[in-house]
Each structure stands twice: as C-alpha cells, then as structure tokens.
Amino acid sequence: MTSGVKEHLVVVGNGMAGARTVEEILERGGGERFRITMFGDEPYGNYNRIMLSHVLAGEASPDDLGEIYLNPLDWYAENDITLHSGVRVVRVDRFAKKVFGNDGTIEAYDKLIVATGSRTYFPPMDGMWVDDKTLTPGVFGFRTLDDTTAMLDYAAESRTAVVIGAGLLGLEAAYGLMQHGHEVHVVQAGPVLMNQQLDEEAGGILRTVLERTGMHVHTGKRTTGLRAAGGGVSAVVFKDGTSLDCDMVVVTAGIRPNVGLAVISGLTVERAIVTDDQMCSVDDPDIYAVGECAQHRGEVYGLVAPLWEQAVVLAEHLTGTNPKAAYHGSRIATKLKVAGVDVASMGVKGPERADDEFVRFAEPKRGVYKSVVIRDGKLIGAMLLGDTKKVAFLTQSFDRGLPLPEERVGMLFELGGPSEEQGAAEMDDSVQVCNCNGVAKGDLVACVRAGEHSVAGCMNATRAGKGCGACTPLVRDIVEWAVAESGGEVGVDESASWYVPAIPMDKPTLIAAIREQNLRSVSAVLAALAPEGEDAGAKMPLTSLLRVVWNGEFVNENDARFINDRVHANIQRDGTFSVVPQIKGGITTAAELRRIADVADKYSVPMIKITGGQRIDLLGVRKEDLPGVWADLDMPSGYAYGKSFRTVKSCVGTDYCRFGLGDSTTLAVRLEQTYQGLESPAKMKLAVAGCPRNCSEALVKDVGVVAVGDDRWDLVIGGAAGASVRRGDVLATVTGHDEVVRLAGVFMQYYRENGKWLERTYDFVPRVGLDELKAILVADRDGIVGGLEERMQAAVDAYRDPWQDGPEPSGPGQFANNLPLVPLPIVPVGRAPDGSLQASSAGRGPSAGGVFEGAQA
Amino acid sequence: MTTSEITGHAVAPSDELPPGGARAFAVGDRMVAVFRLRSGELRAVDAVCPHSGGPLADGQFDAKKVICPLHSHTFSLADGTCLNGDRAVRTYPVREEAGKIVVTAP
Ligand code: SRM
Ligand SMILES: Cc1cc2nc3c(=O)[nH]c(=O)nc-3n(C[C@H](O)[C@H](O)[C@H](O)COP(=O)(O)OP(=O)(O)OC[C@H]3O[C@@H](n4cnc5c(N)ncnc54)[C@H](O)[C@@H]3O)c2cc1C
Ligand code: SF4
Ligand code: FES
Numbered sequence: 018m019t020s021g022v023k024e025h026l027v028v029v030g031n032g033m034a035g036a037r038t039v040e041e042i043l044e045r046g047g048g049e050r051f052r053i054t055m056f057g058d059e060p061y062g063n064y065n066r067i068m069l070s071h072v073l074a075g076e077a078s079p080d081d082l083g084e085i086y087l088n089p090l091d092w093y094a095e096n097d098i099t100l101h102s103g104v105r106v107v108r109v110d111r112f113a114k115k116v117f118g119n120d121g122t123i124e125a126y127d128k129l130i131v132a133t134g135s136r137t138y139f140p141p142m143d144g145m146w147v148d149d150k151t152l153t154p155g156v157f158g159f160r161t162l163d164d165t166t167a168m169l170d171y172a173a174e175s176r177t178a179v180v181i182g183a184g185l186l187g188l189e190a191a192y193g194l195m196q197h198g199h200e201v202h203v204v205q206a207g208p209v210l211m212n213q214q215l216d217e218e219a220g221g222i223l224r225t226v227l228e229r230t231g232m233h234v235h236t237g238k239r240t241t242g243l244r245a246a247g248g249g250v251s252a253v254v255f256k257d258g259t260s261l262d263c264d265m266v267v268v269t270a271g272i273r274p275n276v277g278l279a280v281i282s283g284l285t286v287e288r289a290i291v292t293d294d295q296m297c298s299v300d301d302p303d304i305y306a307v308g309e310c311a312q313h314r315g316e317v318y319g320l321v322a323p324l325w326e327q328a329v330v331l332a333e334h335l336t337g338t339n340p341k342a343a344y345h346g347s348r349i350a351t352k353l354k355v356a357g358v359d360v361a362s363m364g365v366k367g368p369e370r371a372d373d374e375f376v377r378f379a380e381p382k383r384g385v386y387k388s389v390v391i392r393d394g395k396l397i398g399a400m401l402l403g404d405t406k407k408v409a410f411l412t413q414s415f416d417r418g419l420p421l422p423e424e425r426v427g428m429l430f431e432l433g434g435p436s437e438e439q440g441a442a443e444m445d446d447s448v449q450v451c452n453c454n455g456v457a458k459g460d461l462v463a464c465v466r467a468g469e470h471s472v473a474g475c476m477n478a479t480r481a482g483k484g485c486g487a488c489t490p491l492v493r494d495i496v497e498w499a500v501a502e503s504g505g506e507v508g509v510d511e512s513a514s515w516y517v518p519a520i521p522m523d524k525p526t527l528i529a530a531i532r533e534q535n536l537r538s539v540s541a542v543l544a545a546l547a548p549e550g551e552d553a554g555a556k557m558p559l560t561s562l563l564r565v566v567w568n569g570e571f572v573n574e575n576d577a578r579f580i581n582d583r584v585h586a587n588i589q590r591d592g593t594f595s596v597v598p599q600i601k602g603g604i605t606t607a608a609e610l611r612r613i614a615d616v617a618d619k620y621s622v623p624m625i626k627i628t629g630g631q632r633i634d635l636l637g638v639r640k641e642d643l644p645g646v647w648a649d650l651d652m653p654s655g656y657a658y659g660k661s662f663r664t665v666k667s668c669v670g671t672d673y674c675r676f677g678l679g680d681s682t683t684l685a686v687r688l689e690q691t692y693q694g695l696e697s698p699a700k701m702k703l704a705v706a707g708c709p710r711n712c713s714e715a716l717v718k719d720v721g722v723v724a725v726g727d728d729r730w731d732l733v734i735g736g737a738a739g740a741s742v743r744r745g746d747v748l749a750t751v752t753g754h755d756e757v758v759r760l761a762g763v764f765m766q767y768y769r770e771n772g773k774w775l776e777r778t779y780d781f782v783p784r785v786g787l788d789e790l791k792a793i794l795v796a797d798r799d800g801i802v803g804g805l806e807e808r809m810q811a812a813v814d815a816y817r818d819p820w821q822d823g824p825e826p827s828g829p830g831q832f833a834n835n836l837p838l839v840p841l842p843i844v845p846v847g848r849a850p851d852g853s854l855q856a857s858s859a860g861r862g863p864s865a866g867g868v869f870e871g872a873q874a
Numbered sequence: 875m876t877t878s879e880i881t882g883h884a885v886a887p888s889d890e891l892p893p894g895g896a897r898a899f900a901v902g903d904r905m906v907a908v909f910r911l912r913s914g915e916l917r918a919v920d921a922v923c924p925h926s927g928g929p930l931a932d933g934q935f936d937a938k939k940v941i942c943p944l945h946s947h948t949f950s951l952a953d954g955t956c957l958n959g960d961r962a963v964r965t966y967p968v969r970e971e972a973g974k975i976v977v978t979a980p
Contacts, residue, residue, distance in 0.1 A: 090956065090962070091957075540894075551934075553941050576895065576934065577894070579943070835896075835897065
C-alpha cells in the first residue's frame with residue numbers, strides 16, 4: 018500500500034455474510050483502500066436467502082427478483098467490485114497469495130475473506146444418490162435459489178412430499194409445499210419439533226397448530242433409506258420397517274459449513290474455520306473467515322443476526338476505523354415466522370439450577386406458549402410461540418440485563434411490562450428490530466429524522482421487514498412513533514394511488530385527462546402525460562384503459578399490448594400458445610366438438626384439456642399456426658388470455674336438475690354473449706347457479722348469480738377461489754333475467770372505470786365497501802347509473818371477435834415465430850401408470866426447428 | 875451477404891419492422907431480437923431470455939428496456955444488463971443500409 022496503490026481484497030463466497038462484509042467495508046471508506054474482487058459459486062448477485070421460504074410458498078415470486086436481491090449485479094459495477102459470479106474457488110495458494118477459480122481465473126490477493134457459508138447435509142442413506150454428484154430425481158435440499166426453483170418446477174408434477182427434519186428449514190419447506198396443494202409429511206427423528214428453539218411442551222403445541230393446517234407430523238421416526246421407481250423417488254423407508262409413499266423428498270436434516278476449501282488450503286478447521294476475535298484465521302494473518310463457515314470461541318452460528326455483528330467487526334478491523342474492534346460472540350435472540358406461526362426464542366430453554374425461576378404459560382387451544390427463565394433477577398432465556406407481542410421487551414432485557422418487573426407475569430403479557438407502543442418509545446436505539454437484515458431501532462429513527470416519513474419508505478431505505486417479515490408490525494410502530502416524535506405525520510405513499518407508476522394520476526383523473534386531451538393511443542398518452550417519457554410497464558395497463566374509454570375508437574399499437582393480447586392466445590413456458598374457444602355457459606354441441614377434434618389432429622396439438630372454466634383448451638399451438646387454428650375452429654375467442662371478461666360457468670339448472678329453481682343455462686349463455694371479451698382491470702369470471710346448492714361455484718366468482726326461486730336471483734360480487742379465497746357479497750336480489758344482466762353490467766362497468774390495474778373484484782369490493790356499492794349502483798345515490806349503463810352498452814356494441822384478426826394481421830410479423838432455435842426444457846405432460854413422469858416436448862414438433870426460416874424473409 | 879462488412883448480416887427489409895415492432899432473426903448461428911423503438915432507432919439483443927428461454931422479441935419494450943413475456947425479467951436495451959440483477963444478454967450493433975436492417979455479430 019505504498020501511496021496510490023490499492024490493496025487487493027478478495028472475497029470467496031458471495032452470500033449474505035460475504036456481501037454484507039463488503040458493504041460494511043465500503044461504508045467505512047474501504048473503497049479508497051481496497052480494490053475488491055468477489056467470487057460466488059451461485060450465478061447471481063447476492064440475494065436474501067431467508068426469502069427463499071417465501072418464494073417456495075409462492076408469496077414472493079422467483080421472477081420478482083427485485084425483491085429477493087440484496088445486491089443486484091449493478092451494485093457490484095457501481096462500487097467497482099469485480100464479481101466472478103458462477104465461479105467456484107477451488108484452491109488458495111497461501112504462499113503465492115493467489116486464489117484459483119474453477120473456470121481458470123486466478124486472482125492474487127493481499128487480504129482474503131472466506132465466506133463460503135454452508136450447504137445442505139444429506140445424511141447417508143440408501144437410494145439418495147444416483148451417482149456421486151446427482152441426487153435421485155425428486156430429492157431436494159433447501160439452501161439455494163436454484164434448489165428452490167427446482168423444487169417449484171418439480172412440485173408442479175408431484176402430490177405427496179416428505180420433509181426429513183423438522184427444524185426451521187424443514188417446517189418452512191413443508192409449509193411452502195402445502196401452499197402448492199401438496200400432501201406433506203414432516204418426519205423428525207427426535208421427539209420435538211424445532212428442538213433448537215423449543216422445549217417439549219412448546220414443540221407439542223406447535224405440532225398441534227401445524228396438524229390443524231393439514232400437515233402430517235411424524236416424530237421419533239428415523240429415516241434409513243429412499244425407494245425409487247420410474248426414475249424418481251417413490252417412498253421413504255424408516256428404521257422400524259415402515260415406509261411412506263411420496264413423489265418428492267426434501268432433506269432438511271441439518272447444514273454443514275463449506276470448509277473443504279479451507280481444509281485443502283491448510284487452515285485450521287474444527288466444526289468450521291477457527292477464527293480469533295477479529296475474525297482472522299488462526300493460521301494466516303491475511304486470511305479471514307466470516308458467516309456460517311466461521312467458528313468463533315467454539316460457536317458456529319446458523320442465523321443471520323450474528324453474521325451482521327461479525328461483518329461489522331471485520332470491516333472495522335480491515336479498514337482500520339476501529340483499531341479495537343473485536344467480536345465477543347452473539348447472544349442469540351431469534352424471532353421467526355415459521356410455517357405461518359410466530360416463534361421467538363433466546364438464551365436457555367429451561368431452568369438449569371435449583372434457584373432459577375421458570376415462569377410458563379400455555380394455551381394449547383390457541384397455539385400459544387410462553388416461558389421465561391430468570392437467574393439472579395436477570396432474564397437468561399425466553400420462548401414465545403404463537404404470540405410474540407412481548408418480544409421487543411424481552412429481547413432488550415435479555416441483551417442488556419435490564420431489571421425485570423416484580424410481577425413476573427408482566428413479562429409475558431401486556432399487564433406490567435411496557436405495551437408495544439411504549440415499547441417503541443422505550444426501546445433502546447441499539448435494539449435490533451429486523452434480525453433478517455440487521456436493522457436496529459436507531460436505524461429506523463435516523464431514517465425518519467432524515468426526512469422519510471412513510472413506513473414503506475423507511476422499509477425500503479433500511480430493508481427492515483424485507484426478510485421474513487415477522488418484524489413488520491414493530492417496524493410500523495417504531496416509524497409511527499418516531500414520526501410523531503419529530504412532530505410530523507406518517508406519510509402516505511402518493512404513488513400508491515396512481516394507475517401506472519409512469520403517470521402521477523389516479524385512475525379517474527387519468528381518464529378525465531385522456532378524454533379532455535382526446536388521447537387515442539398509448540404513445541400519445543405517454544407523450545402527453547408521463548413526465549419521464551415512455552415506460553414499457555405502463556403500456557399494457559394503458560391499452561386496457563384506452564379500450565375502456567374509447568371502445569372501438571382507439572388507435573391500436575401492437576407494442577403497447579402484452580404478447581397474449583397481440584396474438585389472442587396464452588403464451589406458455591416454451592413459447593407456444595394455448596387456444597381456448599368460447600363455449601358459453603359450458604354448453605357445446607357435437608359439431609363443435611368434432612371441429613375441435615379435427616383441429617387438434619390437423620395441427621398436432623400435444624394436449625387437449627378440459628379447463629376449470631368449463632371449456633376446452635388446446636395447448637402447445639405454434640404461434641404461426643394460430644390464424645389457421647382459429648379459421649378451422651370457426652368459434653369465437655374464449656379470452657382465456659386477457660385481463661378481461663372470461664367465462665360464465667353454469668350448472669344444468671331447471672332443464673334437467675330436480676332441484677333447479679331458475680333457468681341458469683339460458684341466463685349464463687346470455688350473460689356471456691352480452692359481455693364477452695370486455696377489457697377490465699383484471700380478470701372477470703362469472704357463474705350462474707340454478708339453486709343455492711351452487712354447483713357452478715357462483716358464490717366465489719367475480720360476479721355470481723344464484724337462483725333463489727320465483728325468478729328471483731341473488732347477484733353476488735367480489736367472490737374468489739383462486740390465490741385468494743373470498744365468499745362474494747350479495748349486491749342485491751333481483752327479479753328476472755333482464756334485471757340480472759343490467760345490474761351485473763352496471764357493476765362491471767363501475768369496476769372497469771374505478772378498479773386499479775390488476776385489482777380483482779375480491780380486492781375492489783372490500784376496498785370500496787359493500788354498502789357504498791349498494792348506495793351507488795343499486796340505489797343510484799349519485800345519479801351515475803344511467804351513464805354506466807350507456808357506456809357499458811357502447812362497449813358491448815363495439816365488441817369484435819379478435820380471432821377475426823387471422824386473415825388480416827394487424828402488422829407485419831404479428832404471428833412470426835420468435836421462438837429460439839435451441840430446444841427448450843421438456844414439459845412433462847403425464848404420468849405413467851407406475852407414477853413416473855412421462856415427458857413430451859410440448860408444442861415443439863419435429864418441424865419446429867425449420868419454422869424459423871420463414872421469419873427471415 | 876450483400877453488405878460491406880464481413881460480419882454484417884442483412885436480416886430483413888427495413889419496413890418489416892415498423893416503430894414498436896420487434897422480431898427475432900437468425901444471425902449466423904445465434905438468434906438476435908431486433909427492436910424498432912418508437913423514435914425509429916433500432917436495438918438488438920440476444921433473442922433468448924437467459925432466465926428460462928423466453929422469447930424476448932415478444933416482450934414489451936420502451937426506449938430503454940425490454941420485459942420478457944414469461945416472467946418479466948427486464949433487460950437494458952443499451953447494454954443488456956438484467957435490471958433484476960440476473961444474467962445479462964448480449965447486445966449487437968444494428969443499422970440500416972440500403973433499405974435493409976443489418977445486424978453485426980461475430
Ligand atoms: C387453463 C386453466 C387451468 C385448467 O386447465 O383448468 C388456467 C390456466 C391458467 N391460469 Fe387460471 N386457469 C384456469 C382456471 C382458473 C380458475 C377456475 C375458474 O376460472 O373457474 C381460477 C380460480 C378463479 C379465479 O380466477 O379467481 C384460476 C385462477 C388463476 C389465478 C389466480 C387469480 C387470483 O387473483 O386469485 C392466476 C394468476 C393471475 O391471474 O395472475 C391464473 C393464471 C393462469 C394462467 C393464465 C397462468 C399465466 O399467467 O400464464 C394459466 C395459463 C396456462 C396456459 O398456458 O394456458 N389463474 N384459474 C383454467 C382456464 C379456465 C378457462 O376456461 O378460462
Ligand atoms: C430457506 C432458508 C430460510 C432461512 N431463514 C432464516 C431466518 O428466518 N432467519 C435467519 O436468521 N436465518 C435464516 N436462514 C439462514 C441464513 O440464510 C444463513 O444464516 C445465511 O445465509 C448465512 O450466510 P453466509 O454468507 O454465511 O452463507 P451463504 O448465504 O450460504 O453464502 C455463502 C455463499 O458462498 C458460496 N460459496 C461456497 N463455497 C464457495 C467457493 N468455494 N467459491 C465461491 N463461492 C462459494 C455459496 O454458493 C454461497 O452463495 C435461512 C436459510 C435458508 C436456506
Ligand atoms: S394452470 Fe393455473 S394453477 Fe396450474 S400452474 Fe398454471 S397458473 Fe398455476
Ligand atoms: S424466461 Fe424470461 S423471465 Fe423467465
């Protein structure tokens with residue numbers, strides 16, 4: 018480090034600890050001192066491993082990676098960090114001071130940080146591996162983003178999963194798979210669930226809570242082997258000779274630090290790489306270890322909070338900003354949300370000495386358990402299950418050894434100890450609020466003082482609440498308290514009401530501006546109203562809005578439509594499309610069925626499926642075949658692809674059913690005929706039922722109609738049975754088909770004009786309020802019903818079946834194949850009788866490779 | 875190839891891509907998606923989304939970025955970086971010459 022020459026800092030491992038250490042170093046001006054290079058085995062930037070549980074449960078999409086990335090690739094570039102992503106370091110030559118990557122990269126270092134984390138431990142058992150490197154298909158660990166996406170892919174084709182190991186990870190995996198409708202068995206060799214955090218009684222209560230959700234829990238069962246059939250796992254076998262059939266296995270029986278690199282490089286490794294109080298290896302003054310691969314004073318930590326503390330110490334030490342920096346180990350207080358249940362624990366689990374005080378409360382029925390252990394007037398352990406309201410107070414007492422209330426019960430309930438709001442006020446600034454991202458109360462307060470007055474804004478700025486989310490209520494309390502302290506008001510995020518982020522207007526204002534300025538195309542709207550210019554993400558919602566405002570009289574721009582709307586079919590994972598013709602009310606004819614069959618033959622459609630919407634789906638159709646398919650079908654589009662009016666399901670009704678009270682089929686066909694294909698903020702799915710037995714599931718539709726007798730019909734709105742389940746609300750009970758069709762139209766038009774983009778009616782109806790909707794739409798309080806009816810009629814009149822587009826494409830290349838030449842992953846389509854997956858490459862017939870030439874002309 | 879540069883490939887007549895249009899073309903042994911921005915300028919990136927093989931030419935785009943139609947990974951049209959922090963796509967020089975769209979690729 019003679020003047021001007023920076024030292025080279027190399028970090029092996031681009032996970033939570035490695036990247037955090039680098040951040041802390043940069044924050045302390047380390048960028049001036051070091052040139053930084055990082056190696057990461059995983060082909061990504063640094064992501065939040067904790068979020069994988071959410072990704073698996075479908076609560077965070079793996080595609081919405083903005084959320085899960087802590088340091089996207091841009092961050093490395095911005096900070097002049099060279100990132101070798103997807104590169105594994107295979108050797109460190111301590112004497113030459115060089116590291117070697119598996120892609121041939123060689124980097125010389127001055128200082129080296131090893132932050133290789135851990136990996137899944139697969140206990141030795143028969144049938145686990147196909148060969149040295151390959152797990153039996155269907156067997157997964159749960160550690161990386163790739164593990165998670167592989168599980169999600171496989172889960173789509175499997176039903177029954179066994180999770181081996183019932184710790185934090187196991188229960189999260191089980192919970193996640195249950196969200197995909199799996200039958201899930203969790204198997205624990207010992208007697209207690211989450212035995213690292215919970216004692217036997219708490220574990221028992223947790224078990225009851227989980228079983229109530231449908232999870233199967235087996236304790237005291239030692240797994241000895243796996244069985245495979247048809248190329249995938251088919252059962253797990255236990256020591257007692259019993260077995261459990263399954264088609265998927267997740268192994269969460271522990272983790273092991275990644276220390277192979279350290280071992281071959283000659284560092285002292287016990288359970289992990291042995292370090293001193295500066296996180297420096299005991300063998301080499303230029304090599305440090307941090308995170309789950311480090312062992313400090315005999316401890317190896319497996320949660321993030323201690324890693325943040327290590328990262329700070331190491332950064333202070335390396336940058337020289339605190340010459341006294343030393344890590345003394347962490348007292349672990351964890352607060353987690355596991356499988357939907359709040360769990361917090363710290364310190365010891367139970368009394369260890371005769372005079373330790375042990376205060377407990379259990380309410381198994383509500384799934385609540387709380388206990389504290391006190392020694393010499395100080396809190397030395399606590400366990401909370403199901404109700405973690407007191408966790409802030411307890412953590413603080415535990416961390417600082419604060420005096421405890423005389424009345425011990427006050428430590429468990431709101432009586433004696435400070436309430437949550439007081440908690441926010443009285444909490445020490447240094448108390449960690451978000452364990453996942455290491456955010457202390459003081460960080461939030463500083464953020465508020467710096468001028469950020471909204472809860473969401475503070476969460477974005479500090480990342481608090483962006484991990485497991487368990488601390489979100491506490492974060493809100495603290496922000497609200499801090500804002501009140503500073504004399505401000507909690508800000509509302511203005512942009513939350515905008516229809517699209519590019520245009521600072523809510524929907525009614527935007528509609529008014531579009532009308533007033535006579536804006537007829539998306540490019541015109543963006544040019545006139547978007548301060549920063551065009552934005553790809555705004556185009557689809559604006560197209561939808563323009564169609565609602567202008568009906569047929571708007572200027573179509575193909576680039577402003579999502580691919581599905583451009584080709585009137587639903588894009589599939591391999592770039593082919595699905596075609597769903599309209600079958601009104603689910604009623605078809607022999608002639609239509611024959612035509613569908615002929616089309617399927619002629620275009621080699623790989624799968625024909627009866628949909629959940631009472632119609633027939635032709636899946637795997639090639640883009641360039643779409644116009645031909647429509648012409649031969651000679652049926653209107655069923656709009657299975659659009660943010661639009663979709664289907665009206667129907668039961669058989671009075672024509673045939675012995676219980677029928679009303680003619681549901683005629684009404685369903687009429688509703689679908691009338692409102693087919695209309696654009697809407699999100700999908701509108703309808704159903705008509707001939708009696709309250711509800712065979713067409715009308716109570717859980719966006720608009721449902723249920724016959725109650727004497728030609729009277731309940732009109733039900735805002736129901737859902739998809740990702741959310743909500744029973745619809747009765748808007749009104751009306752007489753006669755005409756009135757049903759009219760009032761349904763009034764509601765749908767109101768929703769079309771006021772619903773936010775992608776807001777389904779199950780969110781819209783509760784947002785506006787049922788009473789409000791009744792007042793506006795039924796009682797016509799504001800005198801707008803006439804207008805709604807008129808505009809709905811105009812939309813209905815302007816309807817044109819898009820499948821007529823075929824003969825005259827709306828632009829060159831509308832149906833040109835943009836598929837890649839490379840073969841895509843094979844889509845499994847069926848299951849052999851023995852349960853194995855049968856694969857077929859959906860839609861990519863042997864001719865697919867040749868198709869492309871046409872596009873070159 | 876009728877172009878002056880050895881590595882230039884004429885992929886289509888200019889009017890094949892109106893403003894807002896996008897198509898994938900074979901250029902040598904790779905697939906390249908060419909976009910005509912609303913301003914009339916052209917951009918070219920790999921046609922295949924590195925995430926899971928999505929057809930980027932079918933994605934929605936603006937002057938700066940394209941959104942993959944399958945899972946919405948978003949790529950800069952200027953330099954190909956993935957704005958979600960995932961793997962990037964390559965970009966290619968693209969120009970018009972004698973009424974043809976010409977992509978330069980190695
Ligand atoms: C084909 C079909 C499954 C089937 O084989 O039965 C289907 C297929 C898809 N559904 Fe569905 N849904 C189908 C019936 C349903 C139903 C049942 C129904 O309509 O009665 C529901 C629950 C009702 C509801 O919508 O609330 C349903 C709730 C969803 C959801 C969750 C919506 C929600 O907010 O809760 C999505 C995701 C979304 O909309 O973002 C979705 C999204 C999808 C997409 C479009 C995924 C996508 O974005 O590409 C699937 C297209 C597959 C493809 O490549 O063709 N699908 N989907 C069904 C077509 C019905 C039809 O004839 O039109
Ligand atoms: C599903 C899940 C849920 C979790 N939930 C929680 C929670 O709620 N709360 C909590 O506190 N903790 C939780 N954890 C634990 C937490 O994620 C870890 O403690 C933390 O990620 C450890 O950080 P690390 O940097 O030491 O290791 P990692 O994050 O694993 O990073 C190590 C990185 O180094 C890479 N690497 C390894 N060897 C090499 C090599 N030779 N060359 C190059 N790169 C290499 C690895 O690929 C990896 O990317 C959870 C973990 C998982 C898997
Ligand atoms: S069809 Fe519907 S439920 Fe099935 S995988 Fe696709 S979106 Fe999910
Ligand atoms: S394939 Fe492009 S985002 Fe998934």
